[in-house]
Amino acid sequence: MLTERRKGKSLMKVLLVYPLHIRSFEQPLGVLYVSAVLKQHGHEIKLFKLSEQEDWNFEKEPSVVEKSFLDVVHHFNPGIIGISLLSTNFHRGQLFAEWVKKNTDIKIVLGGAGPTVEPEKMLSQSKADFLCVGEGEYAALDLVQALEERSDTTRIANIWSKRNGQILKNEVRPLVEDLDTIPFPDRELIRDEFENGNIEWTSFISSRGCPYQCSYCHNPYLQKLYRGKGRFTRIRSIEKIIEELKEVKSIYSVKRVTFSDDTFTIDPKRILEFCSFYAGEITLPFQCQTRANHVSKEIFRALKDAGCQEVHIGLEAGNDRQRNKVLKRDMSREQILTAISDAKEAGLKVATFNIIGAPYETEETVWDTIHLNRLAQPEAVYHTIFMPLTGSEAKDICVKEGWTIREINAGYYGAVFLEQPSISPRKLIAYQYVFDLYVYCPRWLYPIVHLLRFLWKTAPPTEDRRLLGRIQRTIANQGVNYLKKVFYLRSDWSYSDACKGRKKGINDFLHFPTSGERG
Numbered sequence: 001m002l003t004e005r006r007k008g009k010s011l012m013k014v015l016l017v018y019p020l021h022i023r024s025f026e027q028p029l030g031v032l033y034v035s036a037v038l039k040q041h042g043h044e045i046k047l048f049k050l051s052e053q054e055d056w057n058f059e060k061e062p063s064v065v066e067k068s069f070l071d072v073v074h075h076f077n078p079g080i081i082g083i084s085l086l087s088t089n090f091h092r093g094q095l096f097a098e099w100v101k102k103n104t105d106i107k108i109v110l111g112g113a114g115p116t117v118e119p120e121k122m123l124s125q126s127k128a129d130f131l132c133v134g135e136g137e138y139a140a141l142d143l144v145q146a147l148e149e150r151s152d153t154t155r156i157a158n159i160w161s162k163r164n165g166q167i168l169k170n171e172v173r174p175l176v177e178d179l180d181t182i183p184f185p186d187r188e189l190i191r192d193e194f195e196n197g198n199i200e201w202t203s204f205i206s207s208r209g210c211p212y213q214c215s216y217c218h219n220p221y222l223q224k225l226y227r228g229k230g231r232f233t234r235i236r237s238i239e240k241i242i243e244e245l246k247e248v249k250s251i252y253s254v255k256r257v258t259f260s261d262d263t264f265t266i267d268p269k270r271i272l273e274f275c276s277f278y279a280g281e282i283t284l285p286f287q288c289q290t291r292a293n294h295v296s297k298e299i300f301r302a303l304k305d306a307g308c309q310e311v312h313i314g315l316e317a318g319n320d321r322q323r324n325k326v327l328k329r330d331m332s333r334e335q336i337l338t339a340i341s342d343a344k345e346a347g348l349k350v351a352t353f354n355i356i357g358a359p360y361e362t363e364e365t366v367w368d369t370i371h372l373n374r375l376a377q378p379e380a381v382y383h384t385i386f387m388p389l390t391g392s393e394a395k396d397i398c399v400k401e402g403w404t405i406r407e408i409n410a411g412y413y414g415a416v417f418l419e420q421p422s423i424s425p426r427k428l429i430a431y432q433y434v435f436d437l438y439v440y441c442p443r444w445l446y447p448i449v450h451l452l453r454f455l456w457k458t459a460p461p462t463e464d465r466r467l468l469g470r471i472q473r474t475i476a477n478q479g480v481n482y483l484k485k486v487f488y489l490r491s492d493w494s495y496s497d498a499c500k501g502r503k504k505g506i507n508d509f510l511h512f513p514t515s516g517e518r519g
């Protein structure tokens with residue numbers, strides 16, 4: 001039976017799918033917010049997510065996930081299945097939808113950052129019936145209720161649908177103006193993750209909508225999508241955030257807190273006030289991310305006094321042209337260096353975010369990024385490979401230039417999705433491999449790091465099991481792991497999942513281009 005009647009209310013069972021493993025440092029709040037609103041209106045929700053093992057092996061053994069997923073579908077018997085996707089895991093969304101439709105005629109809706117920027121592609125190239133563009137809480141509610149009442153589902157704001165092979169589109173509804181009106185994310189769906197100790201850093205979000213224009217990010221796309229639909233940057237009240245923190249702290253075992261806001265210090269006055277409340281009432285260590293032009297010594301001191309341990313700051317590119325003209329970061333080297341030194345002076349650990357392989361990147365500009373990090377000496381450097389995400393201006397540049405863009409079906413650790421003439425995929429992968437060694441090793445060790453980079457650049461793909469290739473990869477791996485151990489011992493860092501991967505062997509992260517593509 002798809003729907004039940006309870007306390008006079010008609011309930012629909014909704015199975016939400018998160019096609020990844022819940023990470024210990026950041027949880028998928030979007031899907032938990034959707035659940036909270038549906039539950040508030042009486043619907044019954046279950047979450048299907050992957051175990052760490054299933055996530056690692058997904059590409060090799062999807063049938064294992066298929067079986068456990070279909071078991072849940074048969075037992076729970078939902079009226080609709082909602083799949084939360086980023087652009088990177090659309091292929092997983094396609095599989096889940098296929099598994100459902102192979103066995104049942106349950107309706108499927110896709111939602112999340114991926115479907116928001118690529119609705120046409122994701123709806124037409126999957127077996128889903130509906131797709132939610134943008135904020136999903138109330139759109140999902142309207143869809144579920146329309147299905148339940150068997151009323152028209154084709155005119156719901158944000159919801160696109162498919163009928164006879166045609167895609168029926170709808171505009172987005174105004175943004176939720178007062179974020180305080182949305183119930184707290186439904187963390188009951190991931191209670192097991194708290195109980196089994198997987199969640200190291202519990203995620204919260206205190207604002208939505210970043211006002212900046214970075215060319216590689218989806219925010220400028222959202223700004224256009226929501227033009228005329230309300231204030232884009234919205235901030236929750238301090239009272240509500242503190243109330244949520246207290247509630248979560250009282251229910252689950254919370255060790256540390258992550259604020260998933262794009263720019264946590266977007267409103268400097270509010271953040272100072274927030275810090276004083278947090279220090280008095282919450283007293284849990286936390287981390288956040290911000291921009292170098294939205295901080296000051298005073299803010300860093302306040303963050304530190306409130307219990308902040310780490311701040312993540314976007315450095316992104318050392319070369320001024322790359323940073324400001326291509327990536328549109330709108331900030332100077334001086335701003336970045338000052339922010340990092342102020343944060344360190346306040347006693348905070350700093351991690352920088354860096355992108356390599358953005359449009360027009362060359363070896364020289366990669367070195368500019370290494371040098372700026374060497375100057376700044378943050379405690380950690382996250383160095384990811386550029387992804388030409390649909391909806392971003394940076395992807396438009398790549399398309400205009402006629403460069404080859406590959407289907408994005410993995411994260412940006414070791415996978416290259418853009419081929420441009422100024423730097424080859426192999427070179428990029430090799431730079432990413434040793435990037436932090438260049439930042440942290442003394443210069444006299446550079447010849448060894450260059451050698452390791454060369455070995456990695458020319459290493460055969462992992463599938464190549466010939467002895468020589470294996471030896472080459474092993475030397476590169478052992479060398480890099482050894483130097484990282486000596487110069488990059490930051491095991492208590494929040495992005496420990498990435499570090500765990502490093503310990504396992506960097507090969508696990510790499511998607512090698514074929515040998516013909518070497519630079």
Ligand code: B12
Nearest residue numbers: 028029030082084086087088111112113132135136411412
């Ligand atoms: C926390 C986070 C993560 C977490 C959790 C991911 C998640 N699904 O939430 C982790 C660590 C796993 C993660 C990983 C990555 N991330 Co991330 N991440 C974020 C971050 C900072 C916050 C997400 C969040 O909580 N947002 C707040 C909630 C309220 O918004 P939301 O998630 O979009 O959800 C709303 C709607 O999308 C919708 N919705 C969401 N799910 C569903 C489901 C249904 C059924 C419906 C109807 C609606 C719906 O309703 C929600 C409520 O309004 C965002 C930036 C941001 N501000 O969103 C980036 C972001 C989502 N990440 C991004 C990227 C690129 C990545 C990585 C690829 C990076 C990498 N490592 O390579 C990986 C992906 C790894 C992989 N294997 O696929 C991009 C995605 C762009 C895109 N086009 O897909 C973002 C938008 C950052 C950016 N500015 O570019 N990330």
Ligand code: SF4
Nearest residue numbers: 210212214217219262
């Ligand atoms: S500051 Fe960060 S979240 Fe904001 S537009 Fe730039 S990259 Fe996106």
